[in-house]
Amino acid sequence: MQIYLPIAEMSVNVFLILGMGGGIGFLSGLFGVGGGFLMTPLLIFIGVPPAVAVGTEANQIVASSVSGVLAHWRRGNVDVKMGVILLIGGLIGSFLGVILFKFLRSLGQIDLAISLSYVFFLGIIGSLMFLESLNTIFKSRKTGGAPVKRGGHRHTWIHGLPFKMRFRKSKLYISALLPLAVGLLVGVLAAIMGVGGGFVMVPAMIYLLGMPTQVVVGTSLFQIIFVTANTTFLQATMNQTVDVVLALLLLVAAVIGAQIGAKFGAKLKGEQLRILLAIMVLGVCAKLGFDMMSTPTEFFTMGIGGQH
């Protein structure tokens, strides 16, 4: 069954889109990430114009983050104070990111910038996560299955920064500049890569800010709602590239997939989940890196210059 997408201006198979939404939703429920970093390249792969893929995916992530954050909210796993500071950084970052996006597009290098940032960040995060979870599995075997705690409180120059704030939920007393900077960096990436940024935000919150794992996902989802809502609005007003028909199809399948994924996830151990996610992230990274380096079959690309 075919359906015509009014903004993407193409017709697609309804079941293909539902399948993609369900599959990515399953993975996002399983790993607790938004899945934008998988969905945006997939949409582009099936022929959706990149600008429409980025704008529509932002809209879909709003829906999946709302449904995800409510579950965490009920369990009290959202640090609103931390979320708001991350969000302020995120909004400034996404504003800067949109400007950078426009500049790179005028140079004709936006595709390269997108691919490079994907390869760079997926590569770093995937490898770190892979090594860390391997290490955990190895250690827990050695100590007979007892859970391993990360190293105690370390005092570095980071703790000497001004504007210290107390984050009760996260059990942290750190400078507000730190989450602000993390939010800003992720905001820039989110605007360029067309993702919510959860896959960068979650590791940054665990490893850079030192937040407890149980509040990380809820807090990250909380701020992603607002960053992606802002991106949706900017894309809709500046480029008219948000396709609500496509977004609705994706999100209906994605929320169902996410619930099934979450049930599966509950049966697996944390480090097993992380190692699987790491393998998936590294896989996407390797594919994108390979595509960039292998000799293309078509040396030319075409884009619309302007309509009359």
Place this chain on the structure above:
Amino acid sequence: MRARFLHLTGFALACTLAAILVIVPFIGRAEAQNVAQEHQRQPLVADLSRHLVAITTGFAGTDVLLFGATDEPGDVVLVVRGPNRDEVVRRKERLGGVIWANGAAVTMHDVPAFYRVAANRPLEEILARPARERHQIGSDVLNLRMSGSVEPADRGEFRDALIRLKEFRDLYTYSPNAVSMLANRLFRTELYFPANVPTGTYMVEVYLVRDGEVVSAEITPLIISKVGIGADIFQFAHQQSALYGIAAIIIAVFAGWLASVAFRKK
């Protein structure tokens, strides 16, 4: 089919008559009839089964029937041109010997978004290149104005790339034997418009060719536009984009909330 054909021909005649009567009201009745008879004797008539292609929610490409008649045997060539736009073609170059990135770029001006050529036999057998150039028949003779920082020697490469990319997307096609002739006088062909067809006003040009010369031509417009919910969404997105953006966010938030509530009760 035949009844419809007669009906359409009748309608076309009526329109022509009406137009003549409006333009030259001072000419006598007999004279007007003479002109109408002249029109009847014209060497080529052609029409489309419909003049509007509606892109609805279930649109997955469509066929439009083109039919017509000639006064004497000859070859029929037809060209469908979509609305003009500028296209930027970029060539990939190797950066630092490792990765491939967009390099030199050329902007081509007034490129038809859609271009279809069909005939009753291969074009080369019907028309010589100079004649094809004159009438802009065939993607190899299309006039494409270029601007950009590329050596003139390389421009041909960019031009070929544009045609190749358009052909790959089914937007440029050439079907040498797609026009079928009946009794050397009547002709018909199905014009295929794929699902990714650009919207706008199209021109369907029909040429009658004899001995390598175009003896008659007829141009019929064809409008391709979105209708129904799809058109409403497109209009909303483009005319009230801020409101559209807010609506899209509200829909997403509501859907997310609904999903969360639905699965909580289970």
